[in-house]
Amino acid sequence: MARVPIIKVGETLIATVQDELRDSDALTLQTELSAAVERTGARGVLLDLSAVETVDSFLGRLLGEVAASTRLLGAVTVITGIQPAVAITLVELGLELKGVRTALNPEKGMALLRRLQRLQRLQGEENARLLPARAGSRNGRNDGRR
Amino acid sequence: MAATMVGADEHIPIRGEDDIVAARQCARALAKRLGFGLLDQSRIATAVSELTRNVVRYAATGDAYIRPLEGAPRGTGIEIVVADRGPGIADVELAMRDGYSSGTGLGMGLPGTRRLVDEMEIDTAPGRGTTVTIRKWNRKRNR
Ligand SMILES: Nc1ncnc2c1ncn2[C@@H]1O[C@H](COP(=O)(O)OP(=O)(O)OP(=O)(O)O)[C@@H](O)[C@H]1O
Ligand SMILES: [Mg+2]
Numbered sequence: 001m002a003r004v005p006i007i008k009v010g011e012t013l014i015a016t017v018q019d020e021l022r023d024s025d026a027l028t029l030q031t032e033l034s035a036a037v038e039r040t041g042a043r044g045v046l047l048d049l050s051a052v053e054t055v056d057s058f059l060g061r062l063l064g065e066v067a068a069s070t071r072l073l074g075a076v077t078v079i080t081g082i083q084p085a086v087a088i089t090l091v092e093l094g095l096e097l098k099g100v101r102t103a104l105n106p107e108k109g110m111a112l113l114r115r116l117q118r119l120q121r122l123q124g125e126e127n128a129r130l131l132p133a134r135a136g137s138r139n140g141r142n143d144g145r146r
Numbered sequence: 147m148a149a150t151m152v153g154a155d156e157h158i159p160i161r162g163e164d165d166i167v168a169a170r171q172c173a174r175a176l177a178k179r180l181g182f183g184l185l186d187q188s189r190i191a192t193a194v195s196e197l198t199r200n201v202v203r204y205a206a207t208g209d210a211y212i213r214p215l216e217g218a219p220r221g222t223g224i225e226i227v228v229a230d231r232g233p234g235i236a237d238v239e240l241a242m243r244d245g246y247s248s249g250t251g252l253g254m255g256l257p258g259t260r261r262l263v264d265e266m267e268i269d270t271a272p273g274r275g276t277t278v279t280i281r282k283w284n285r286k287r288n289r
Binding site: 020022023024053054055056057058061083084085086088089092093094095 | 163164166167170171174184185187188189191192195196199244251252254255257258259261262
Protein backbone atom coordinates (compact mmCIF):
# COMPACT_ATOMS: atom_id res chain seq x y z
CA MET A 1 0.00 0.00 0.00
CA ALA A 2 0.99 3.59 -0.66
CA ARG A 3 4.23 2.86 -2.45
CA VAL A 4 5.20 5.87 -4.48
CA PRO A 5 6.34 5.17 -8.05
CA ILE A 6 9.37 7.12 -9.27
CA ILE A 7 9.68 7.79 -13.00
CA LYS A 8 12.46 9.46 -14.95
CA VAL A 9 11.75 12.10 -17.57
CA GLY A 10 14.91 13.44 -19.15
CA GLU A 11 17.21 14.53 -16.31
CA THR A 12 14.36 14.70 -13.81
CA LEU A 13 12.87 12.15 -11.44
CA ILE A 14 9.16 12.55 -10.82
CA ALA A 15 7.42 11.07 -7.78
CA THR A 16 3.72 11.63 -7.22
CA VAL A 17 2.34 10.75 -3.80
CA GLN A 18 -1.16 9.42 -4.39
CA ASP A 19 -2.06 8.06 -1.00
CA GLU A 20 -1.92 8.92 2.64
CA LEU A 21 1.67 8.10 3.67
CA ARG A 22 2.46 6.03 6.70
CA ASP A 23 5.78 6.82 8.38
CA SER A 24 7.40 3.74 6.85
CA ASP A 25 6.12 4.67 3.37
CA ALA A 26 7.63 8.13 3.75
CA LEU A 27 10.97 6.67 4.89
CA THR A 28 10.94 4.24 1.96
CA LEU A 29 10.28 7.09 -0.45
CA GLN A 30 13.18 9.05 1.05
CA THR A 31 15.63 6.16 0.59
CA GLU A 32 14.38 5.27 -2.87
CA LEU A 33 14.62 8.85 -4.10
CA SER A 34 18.23 9.16 -2.99
CA ALA A 35 19.08 5.79 -4.49
CA ALA A 36 17.38 6.73 -7.77
CA VAL A 37 19.25 10.04 -7.98
CA GLU A 38 22.54 8.25 -7.43
CA ARG A 39 21.75 5.47 -9.88
CA THR A 40 20.45 7.65 -12.70
CA GLY A 41 22.51 10.78 -12.18
CA ALA A 42 19.31 12.83 -12.33
CA ARG A 43 19.78 16.57 -11.89
CA GLY A 44 16.30 17.29 -10.60
CA VAL A 45 13.58 15.74 -8.45
CA LEU A 46 9.95 16.76 -8.64
CA LEU A 47 7.89 15.55 -5.70
CA ASP A 48 4.18 16.18 -6.13
CA LEU A 49 2.10 16.31 -2.95
CA SER A 50 -1.21 17.47 -4.48
CA ALA A 51 -3.00 14.43 -3.06
CA VAL A 52 -1.51 14.77 0.43
CA GLU A 53 -4.00 16.10 2.97
CA THR A 54 -1.90 16.00 6.11
CA VAL A 55 1.74 16.95 6.61
CA ASP A 56 2.81 16.71 10.23
CA SER A 57 6.19 17.35 11.86
CA PHE A 58 7.45 13.89 10.87
CA LEU A 59 6.69 14.25 7.16
CA GLY A 60 7.69 17.92 7.19
CA ARG A 61 11.12 17.11 8.56
CA LEU A 62 11.50 14.26 6.09
CA LEU A 63 10.75 16.57 3.14
CA GLY A 64 13.54 18.86 4.30
CA GLU A 65 15.88 15.88 4.52
CA VAL A 66 14.97 14.72 1.01
CA ALA A 67 15.81 18.17 -0.35
CA ALA A 68 19.11 18.26 1.57
CA SER A 69 20.29 14.76 0.67
CA THR A 70 19.41 15.00 -3.03
CA ARG A 71 21.26 18.33 -3.12
CA LEU A 72 24.38 16.57 -1.86
CA LEU A 73 23.97 14.10 -4.71
CA GLY A 74 23.82 16.90 -7.23
CA ALA A 75 20.07 17.17 -7.80
CA VAL A 76 17.65 19.96 -7.03
CA THR A 77 14.34 18.97 -5.41
CA VAL A 78 11.16 20.91 -6.04
CA ILE A 79 8.03 20.03 -4.09
CA THR A 80 4.76 20.82 -5.84
CA GLY A 81 1.09 20.95 -5.03
CA ILE A 82 1.22 21.64 -1.30
CA GLN A 83 -2.37 22.50 -0.46
CA PRO A 84 -2.91 25.98 1.05
CA ALA A 85 -4.39 24.49 4.23
CA VAL A 86 -1.35 22.23 4.59
CA ALA A 87 1.03 25.15 4.09
CA ILE A 88 -0.68 27.25 6.78
CA THR A 89 -0.81 24.30 9.18
CA LEU A 90 2.91 23.66 8.70
CA VAL A 91 3.79 27.26 9.56
CA GLU A 92 1.56 27.20 12.66
CA LEU A 93 3.14 23.91 13.66
CA GLY A 94 6.48 25.68 13.56
CA LEU A 95 7.89 24.12 10.40
CA GLU A 96 8.58 26.42 7.52
CA LEU A 97 10.33 23.96 5.23
CA LYS A 98 13.32 26.25 5.00
CA GLY A 99 15.59 25.27 2.14
CA VAL A 100 12.82 23.39 0.35
CA ARG A 101 11.91 24.76 -3.07
CA THR A 102 8.23 24.67 -3.91
CA ALA A 103 5.99 25.36 -6.89
CA LEU A 104 2.24 25.60 -7.24
CA ASN A 105 1.81 22.63 -9.55
CA PRO A 106 3.92 20.06 -11.45
CA GLU A 107 3.97 22.22 -14.59
CA LYS A 108 5.40 25.21 -12.72
CA GLY A 109 7.69 22.80 -10.87
CA MET A 110 9.17 21.51 -14.13
CA ALA A 111 9.70 25.09 -15.32
CA LEU A 112 11.46 25.96 -12.05
CA LEU A 113 13.64 22.85 -12.32
CA ARG A 114 14.66 23.80 -15.87
CA ARG A 115 15.66 27.27 -14.70
CA LEU A 116 17.58 25.91 -11.73
CA GLN A 117 19.32 23.30 -13.86
CA ARG A 118 20.34 25.93 -16.41
CA LEU A 119 21.72 28.03 -13.56
CA GLN A 120 23.61 25.01 -12.24
CA ARG A 121 25.12 24.36 -15.66
CA LEU A 122 26.17 27.99 -16.07
CA GLN A 123 27.79 27.92 -12.65
CA GLY A 124 29.53 24.69 -13.57
CA GLU A 125 30.94 26.28 -16.73
CA GLU A 126 31.92 29.39 -14.80
CA ASN A 127 33.74 27.29 -12.21
CA ALA A 128 35.47 25.27 -14.89
CA ARG A 129 36.63 28.50 -16.50
CA LEU A 130 37.84 30.06 -13.25
CA LEU A 131 39.31 27.01 -11.63
CA PRO A 132 42.67 26.91 -13.48
CA ALA A 133 43.13 30.62 -12.89
CA ARG A 134 42.22 30.35 -9.19
CA ALA A 135 44.46 27.35 -8.68
CA GLY A 136 47.27 29.29 -10.30
CA SER A 137 46.86 32.38 -8.18
CA ARG A 138 46.53 30.31 -5.02
CA ASN A 139 49.80 28.61 -5.75
CA GLY A 140 51.38 31.97 -6.31
CA ARG A 141 50.08 33.74 -3.21
CA ASN A 142 49.49 31.13 -0.57
CA ASP A 143 52.52 29.07 -1.24
CA GLY A 144 53.04 26.59 1.57
CA ARG A 145 50.07 27.91 3.52
CA ARG A 146 47.60 25.11 2.71
CA MET B 147 -30.68 23.06 16.61
CA ALA B 148 -31.81 20.39 14.17
CA ALA B 149 -31.41 16.88 15.50
CA THR B 150 -29.03 15.65 12.81
CA MET B 151 -26.65 12.81 13.58
CA VAL B 152 -23.18 14.10 12.90
CA GLY B 153 -21.37 11.09 14.27
CA ALA B 154 -21.17 9.11 17.44
CA ASP B 155 -18.06 8.76 19.56
CA GLU B 156 -15.25 6.97 17.82
CA HIS B 157 -12.60 4.83 19.46
CA ILE B 158 -9.39 3.98 17.65
CA PRO B 159 -6.90 1.70 19.39
CA ILE B 160 -3.36 2.88 18.70
CA ARG B 161 -0.98 -0.02 18.19
CA GLY B 162 1.26 1.06 15.35
CA GLU B 163 1.84 3.54 12.57
CA ASP B 164 -1.20 2.41 10.56
CA ASP B 165 -3.34 3.66 13.43
CA ILE B 166 -1.76 7.13 13.23
CA VAL B 167 -3.23 7.40 9.74
CA ALA B 168 -6.54 5.85 10.80
CA ALA B 169 -6.93 8.24 13.75
CA ARG B 170 -6.17 11.38 11.81
CA GLN B 171 -8.47 10.34 8.95
CA CYS B 172 -11.26 9.62 11.42
CA ALA B 173 -10.81 13.01 13.10
CA ARG B 174 -10.74 14.77 9.74
CA ALA B 175 -13.91 12.99 8.60
CA LEU B 176 -15.80 13.99 11.73
CA ALA B 177 -14.51 17.58 11.53
CA LYS B 178 -15.76 17.72 7.95
CA ARG B 179 -19.19 16.37 8.92
CA LEU B 180 -19.35 18.99 11.67
CA GLY B 181 -18.84 21.74 9.10
CA PHE B 182 -15.23 22.65 9.86
CA GLY B 183 -13.45 24.27 6.89
CA LEU B 184 -10.45 22.79 5.08
CA LEU B 185 -7.91 24.68 7.17
CA ASP B 186 -9.41 23.54 10.48
CA GLN B 187 -9.69 19.98 9.14
CA SER B 188 -5.98 20.13 8.37
CA ARG B 189 -5.15 21.54 11.82
CA ILE B 190 -7.21 18.87 13.57
CA ALA B 191 -5.82 15.98 11.49
CA THR B 192 -2.26 17.22 12.03
CA ALA B 193 -2.74 17.58 15.79
CA VAL B 194 -4.09 14.02 16.01
CA SER B 195 -1.16 12.80 13.93
CA GLU B 196 1.31 14.40 16.37
CA LEU B 197 -0.38 13.04 19.49
CA THR B 198 -0.87 9.50 18.19
CA ARG B 199 2.70 9.37 16.91
CA ASN B 200 3.90 10.30 20.38
CA VAL B 201 1.89 7.33 21.70
CA VAL B 202 3.47 4.93 19.19
CA ARG B 203 6.94 6.34 19.82
CA TYR B 204 6.97 6.75 23.60
CA ALA B 205 4.26 4.46 24.95
CA ALA B 206 3.96 1.86 22.14
CA THR B 207 0.18 1.55 22.53
CA GLY B 208 -2.79 3.63 23.57
CA ASP B 209 -6.20 4.84 22.49
CA ALA B 210 -7.73 7.76 20.63
CA TYR B 211 -11.30 8.88 21.33
CA ILE B 212 -12.91 11.30 18.94
CA ARG B 213 -16.27 12.95 19.55
CA PRO B 214 -18.40 15.89 18.56
CA LEU B 215 -19.21 18.59 21.10
CA GLU B 216 -22.67 19.89 20.44
CA GLY B 217 -25.05 22.12 22.26
CA ALA B 218 -22.11 23.27 24.30
CA PRO B 219 -22.01 26.98 25.17
CA ARG B 220 -19.45 27.60 22.47
CA GLY B 221 -21.40 25.88 19.68
CA THR B 222 -20.17 22.96 17.60
CA GLY B 223 -16.78 21.53 18.34
CA ILE B 224 -14.67 18.42 18.26
CA GLU B 225 -12.87 16.77 21.13
CA ILE B 226 -10.07 14.26 20.82
CA VAL B 227 -8.60 12.38 23.76
CA VAL B 228 -5.36 10.48 23.22
CA ALA B 229 -4.44 8.29 26.16
CA ASP B 230 -1.68 5.82 26.97
CA ARG B 231 -0.25 3.95 29.92
CA GLY B 232 3.33 4.56 28.91
CA PRO B 233 6.19 6.15 30.84
CA GLY B 234 4.46 9.52 31.31
CA ILE B 235 6.13 12.91 31.08
CA ALA B 236 8.19 14.05 34.07
CA ASP B 237 8.40 17.73 33.12
CA VAL B 238 5.39 18.85 31.08
CA GLU B 239 6.56 22.44 30.88
CA LEU B 240 9.80 21.28 29.30
CA ALA B 241 7.98 18.91 26.93
CA MET B 242 5.76 21.79 25.78
CA ARG B 243 8.76 23.90 24.87
CA ASP B 244 9.47 24.46 21.16
CA GLY B 245 12.36 22.29 20.11
CA TYR B 246 12.56 20.07 23.19
CA SER B 247 12.76 16.37 22.40
CA SER B 248 13.97 13.54 24.60
CA GLY B 249 14.63 11.60 21.41
CA THR B 250 15.58 12.52 17.89
CA GLY B 251 12.39 14.45 17.03
CA LEU B 252 12.20 18.14 16.27
CA GLY B 253 10.34 18.73 19.52
CA MET B 254 7.55 20.46 17.63
CA GLY B 255 4.77 17.92 18.26
CA LEU B 256 3.30 19.12 21.57
CA PRO B 257 3.93 22.89 21.27
CA GLY B 258 2.82 22.79 17.62
CA THR B 259 -0.36 20.92 18.52
CA ARG B 260 -1.10 23.57 21.15
CA ARG B 261 -1.02 26.21 18.43
CA LEU B 262 -3.32 24.23 16.13
CA VAL B 263 -6.19 23.77 18.59
CA ASP B 264 -8.28 25.98 20.88
CA GLU B 265 -7.86 24.01 24.10
CA MET B 266 -5.31 21.46 25.22
CA GLU B 267 -4.89 19.65 28.52
CA ILE B 268 -2.17 17.20 29.48
CA ASP B 269 -2.69 14.81 32.33
CA THR B 270 0.43 12.81 32.96
CA ALA B 271 2.55 11.29 35.68
CA PRO B 272 5.77 9.29 35.47
CA GLY B 273 5.01 5.59 35.37
CA ARG B 274 1.27 6.16 35.05
CA GLY B 275 0.83 7.31 31.50
CA THR B 276 -0.27 10.32 29.53
CA THR B 277 -3.68 11.64 28.49
CA VAL B 278 -3.86 14.60 26.15
CA THR B 279 -7.24 16.22 25.46
CA ILE B 280 -7.65 18.72 22.65
CA ARG B 281 -10.72 20.69 21.54
CA LYS B 282 -11.42 22.84 18.57
CA TRP B 283 -14.53 24.98 18.04
CA ASN B 284 -16.12 25.76 14.75
CA ARG B 285 -16.04 29.54 14.72
CA LYS B 286 -17.90 29.81 11.43
CA ARG B 287 -20.96 28.15 12.96
CA ASN B 288 -20.79 30.10 16.20
CA ARG B 289 -21.46 33.46 14.66
N1 LIG C 1 2.69 10.09 25.14
C1 LIG C 1 3.91 10.39 25.65
N2 LIG C 1 4.48 9.58 26.60
C2 LIG C 1 5.70 9.88 27.11
N3 LIG C 1 6.43 10.95 26.77
C3 LIG C 1 5.94 11.78 25.85
C4 LIG C 1 4.65 11.55 25.23
N4 LIG C 1 4.41 12.57 24.36
C5 LIG C 1 5.49 13.37 24.42
N5 LIG C 1 6.40 12.92 25.31
C6 LIG C 1 7.68 13.56 25.67
O1 LIG C 1 7.60 14.95 25.35
C7 LIG C 1 8.67 15.30 24.45
C8 LIG C 1 8.19 16.35 23.49
O2 LIG C 1 7.20 15.80 22.62
P1 LIG C 1 6.99 16.44 21.18
O3 LIG C 1 5.94 15.66 20.48
O4 LIG C 1 6.79 17.90 21.35
O5 LIG C 1 8.40 16.25 20.48
P2 LIG C 1 9.08 14.93 19.88
O6 LIG C 1 8.07 13.84 19.78
O7 LIG C 1 10.32 14.66 20.64
O8 LIG C 1 9.49 15.42 18.42
P3 LIG C 1 8.51 15.64 17.16
O9 LIG C 1 7.10 15.46 17.62
O10 LIG C 1 8.78 17.04 16.69
O11 LIG C 1 8.94 14.61 16.17
C9 LIG C 1 9.08 14.01 23.80
O12 LIG C 1 10.42 14.04 23.35
C10 LIG C 1 8.86 13.00 24.92
O13 LIG C 1 9.97 12.99 25.81
MG1 LIG D 1 6.18 14.16 18.89
